[in-house]
Amino acid sequence: SAVISQKPSRDICQRGTSLTIQCQVDSQVTMMFWYRQQPGQSLTLIATANQGSEATYESGFVIDKFPISRPNLTFSTLTVSNMSPEDSSIYLCSVEVGTVNTEAFFGQGTRLTVV
Amino acid sequence: DAKTTQPTSMDCAEGRAANLPCNHSTISGNEYVYWYRQIHSQGPQYIIHGLKNNETNEMASLIITEDRKSSTLILPHATLRDTAVYYCIVSYHKLVFGAGTILRVKS
Numbered sequence: 001s002a003v004i005s006q007k008p009s010r011d012i013c014q015r016g017t018s019l020t021i022q023c024q025v026d027s028q029v030t031m032m033f034w035y036r037q038q039p040g041q042s043l044t045l046i047a048t049a050n051q052g053s054e055a056t057y058e059s060g061f062v063i064d065k066f067p068i069s070r071p072n073l074t075f076s077t078l079t080v081s082n083m084s085p086e087d088s089s090i091y092l093c094s095v096e097v098g099t100v101n102t103e104a105f106f107g108q109g110t111r112l113t114v115v
Numbered sequence: 116d117a118k119t120t121q122p123t124s125m126d127c128a129e130g131r132a133a134n135l136p137c138n139h140s141t142i143s144g145n146e147y148v149y150w151y152r153q154i155h156s157q158g159p160q161y162i163i164h165g166l167k168n169n170e171t172n173e174m175a176s177l178i179i180t181e182d183r184k185s186s187t188l189i190l191p192h193a194t195l196r197d198t199a200v201y202y203c204i205v206s207y208h209k210l211v212f213g214a215g216t217i218l219r220v221k222s
Contacts, residue, residue: 004158033209042202043159043212092158094210101147101166104210106158 002027002097004107012113013083020079021110023093028073031096034066037109038089046091049076083114118142119203124217127197133190135216137203140184146207148179150188152199153215159202162188193220 003026013019023032032049047055047068055068070076080087090109096102120138127133139148149164163170163177165186170177176189190197202215 035212042200042214045209045211048209094159101164101207103161103164104151104159105161108158 002029002095002105004093004095004105006093006107006110008110009108010111010113012115015084015114017083018079018081019083019112020077021091021093021112023076023078023095023107025074025095027097029095029097030073030099031104032070032076033094033104034068034076034078035092035094035106036089037092043092046078049078080112083112085114088112088114118205118211119213121201121203121213121216123214124219126219126221127190127193129195129220129222130192133188133193133197133218133220135188135190135201135203135218136185137187138185139203139205142183142205143207146205148177148183148186149202149204149206149210150175150177151202151204151210151212152197153202154196154199159212162201193218195220195222 005024007022034046035043037043045058046061047057049055049068049070051070067079090111092109093107094104096104147164150162151159153159163175165177179186198220200215
């Protein structure tokens with residue numbers, strides 16, 4: 001299993017600013033992912049955070065808006081840049097431990113409100 | 116896009132079995148069927164997954180049809196705490212969430 005700590009748990013930010021969300025795992029993991037959950041909606045995959053290399057982004061998400069770092073096997077950050085009210089969402093970190101096609105663990109999310 | 120179809124919502128009486136269906140007619144040979152649930156304001160929780168065979172764990176059972184085009188998640192004795200959104204996902208590498216099924220367990 002894996003225990004995920006996300007920080008901050010929530011924040012209220014001014015439009016035009018940026019927020020960096022941290023995801024810390026209590027053990028080394030193979031895969032790390034970032035998701036967005038807009039109000040009342042399902043989860044949307046933003047990107048796969050690759051250790052030591054650039055993240056792999058899904059369609060509709062770009063590095064300039066959502067830069068991601070993953071310096072090691074237990075830590076990743078997601079930055080939401082130049083925020084607008086449309087970025088108000090819950091952002092979730094997810095990890096897989098071990099081989100492909102195993103269970104994924106999710107953090108409790110960061111609830112972001114942009115005003 | 117999600118490759119699964121689920122009912123929008125379902126009700127279940129407390130103590131009864133909850134049977135949640137999922138259609139995935141375009142599933143590929145190497146894709147697994149996963150079930151997760153999300154209780155309000157929490158991150159998704161893994162329930163179970165399988166490739167071809169039926170699976171059972173302490174939480175639930177997963178029944179996959181022989182042609183793998185549909186599956187059913189069974190919660191054997193639903194409780195009020197099982198009220199959540201249940202997501203059926205077919206995946207080889209990364210999880211793509213659909214709209215899910217809102218399960219309401221009622222006393």
